[in-house]
Amino acid sequence: MVGYVELVKRARQLAASGQRKILGIAGAPGAGKGTVAERVLRELGGSAVLVPMDGFHLANAQLRRLGRADRKGAPDTFDAAGYVALLRRIRECGPDSVYAPEFRREIEESYAGAIPIEPGVPLVITEGNYLLLDMPPWSAVRDLLDEAWFLAPDDDVRVQRLIARHISYGRTPDEAEEWVYRSDERNAAVVAASRERADLVVVGDPQ
Known part of the structure; x- marks a missing residue:
């Protein structure tokens, strides 16, 4: 089983390369x-x-305008092209700071320009469901990553975490369970197909 010691070691190696890297x-x-x-x-x-x-x-x-509110979190409910464009700017590592948006779960919306990426920072870590999808425009992301990890915890544990997360943000237990099995697990099946494109697969929760 891959633990945090190995994960941190790999990240440190990327950061020490002398060039801007994206994990x-x-x-x-x-x-x-x-x-x-x-x-x-x-x-x-x-x-x-x-x-x-x-x-x-x-x-x-x-x-709501696009008729996709009931499946928020699916691949086509993101500005994937905008994400790819940001990663390209990050890789260029020009002399100026780059600013990224930040999603706030308490309001279920994003704030523009909330995360500064200073030119002197050697490693940018990015995380998300669809980094390894082999469908455009998401497919462009993989080539912009210097290293990619895929997390594969026990599915029962993962689902229970999701239900608890939705409850913590205001859904009833029944609403949380309905959303997870209708929406999140459909997205999980899409993500599972991208596992083979990772450099490292982490099975189980790292210790």
């Missing part, structure tokens, strides 16, 4: 991507910055 952490909803990314980020300190894919959620008003 991608992918996996199904509830896989623990944010938890792993935050843990690695804390260990690397000022050598890394975290830019979650979730900042590119389409606004709720746009989802």
Whole structure:
């Protein structure tokens, strides 16, 4: 089983390469991507910055306009082309700061320009469900990542985490369970097919 010691070691090697690198952490909803990314980020300190894919959620008003509000979180409910464009700017590592949006779960919306990526930061960590999808425009993401990890925890544990998360943000237990099995698990099946494109598959929760 891959643990945090190895994950941090791999991230440090990327950060010490002398060039701007991008590390991608992918996996199904509830896989623990944010938890792993935050843990690695804390260990690397000022050598890394975290830019979650979730900042590119389409606004709720746009989802309603497009008729997609009832499946928020699916691949076509994100500005995937905008995410790809941001990763390209990050890779260029010009002399100026780059700003990324941040998704706020408490309001289910994103704030533009909330995450600064300073030119001197050697490693950018990005995490999200669809980093390894082999369908445009998502398919462009993989080539922009220097290393990609895929998190594969126990599915029963993952689903229970998802239900608890939805409850914590205001859904009733019945509503949370309905959303997870109707929407999140449909997205999880899409994500599972991208596992083979990762450099490292982390089976189970890292210790």
